[in-house]
Amino acid sequence: MRRRVVITGMGVVAPIGVGKEEFLKSLKETKIGIDRITSFDPSDLPVQIAAEVRDFKPEDFIDRKLARRLDRYSQFALAATKEAVEQAGIDLSKFSEKTAVLVSSGMGGYLTLKAEDKVFEEKGASRVSPFMIPKILINMASGVISMVYGLKGPNFAPVSACATSLHSLVLGALLIRHGYADVAIVGGSEATIAPLPIAGFASMRALSTRNDDPKAASRPFDKARDGFVMGEGTGVLIIEAEEVARERGAKVIAEVKGVGMNDDAYHFSAPHPEGEGAAGAMKLALEDANLAPEEIDMVSCHATSTPAGDEAELKAIKKVLGERAKDIKVVATKTLMGHLLGAAGSAELIAAILQMENSFVHGMPNLDDPDDEMEGVGHPGKSSEDHEIRNLIKNAFGFGGHNASVVIGRYEP
Secondary structure, three states, X not given: OOOOEEXXXXXXXXXXXXXXXXXXXXXXXXXXXXXXXXXXXXXXXXXXXXXOOOOOOHHHOOOHHHHHOOOHHHHHHHHHHHHHHHHHOOOHHHHHHHEEEEEEOOOOOHHHHHHHHHHHHHHOXXXXXXXXXXXXXXXXXXXXXXXXXXXXXXXXXXXXXXHHHHHHHHHHHHHHHOOXXXXXXXXXXXXXXXXXXXXXXXXXXXXXXXXXXXXXXXXXXXXXXXXXXXXXXXXXXXXXXXXXXXXXXXXXXXXXXXXXXXXXXOOOOXXXXXXXXXXXXXXXXXXXXXXXXXXXXXXXXXXXXOHHHHHHHHHHHHHHHHHHHHOOEEEOOHHHHOEOHHHHHHHHHHXXXXXXXXXXXXXXXXXXXXXXXXXXXXXXXXXXXXXXXXXXXXXXXXXXXXXXXXXXXXXXX
């Protein structure tokens, strides 16, 4: 008999809010967190806009000495974990050896690597920080979380580009289902807004170049979309075996009902044009949840605002949900906070769960001229609107053809 997996805590650091309270407020207000880059002078770059986290102070969440030894992406992860643990109301010391930690990243501590490379070039090898290597490792967010909370269960960081944080949730849920863990801290974190990554994505023609109109740059499903906007942040969730949560009297937020994952096996960076892999992952998640399309009320899309990706995902949604697709809400949170890369899946999942809890969907203010593939698919207007959500699908896809989908629903004991 497989164990049910429930969500009891969530923490978020995002361009539209540090902490769930501010994050939820921004979702309801359809606030866009994209603007001209302020963390460095972007004047020489073809892309000069991003979704930055501008009001984050690590010392508000982390011991100052520890914070200095961590890259920004790990600081984000610890801050979100703190919020998630507090909401879950869990004494992790009681579950030390049965708590898994899977908090990953797409690019890890890039900002540290960049800074230390400059030190090396200008001042020599002797001046390179002894903390450089642990700060840049993609698994270090998971490692530091385990050290701070004394957690000795399974601990690793799955890496699948922009599907990373949703894969972390999937694998954490499977560990709990099969008894390898009772509790899991899962999610992803990213902090890579810097000249070289932006130049690299720009060379691929993956980024929007609307430098003169940042708020209109991220426009999933709109015919005028011209690429994604880089973002930074994190989303962390506490998931538990249902019986563990009930025994300790925890308030359950939602249930992880189904999971699915596969690969396109098609191209380095482009999705299968017919959305075959995406459709397959969603079908697997629905089958795992034992739910019919009629029981789905929302799809929280990966939808980065690239021409090929958005179209393929819409095709996949219609393949999987059929006639039901016209009655659901297809929502793309990247329209508000850009693309958080390795943290996108978990941060957007938290956004979706908050919308399910509060019975609304946020607006998509830049959806002026919907793609032809939007025909037969329901979507929100430009501002938030009421919408009852019993169950939702969350998608995340990554370069390399990686696909992950989960079905999350209201918890019914």
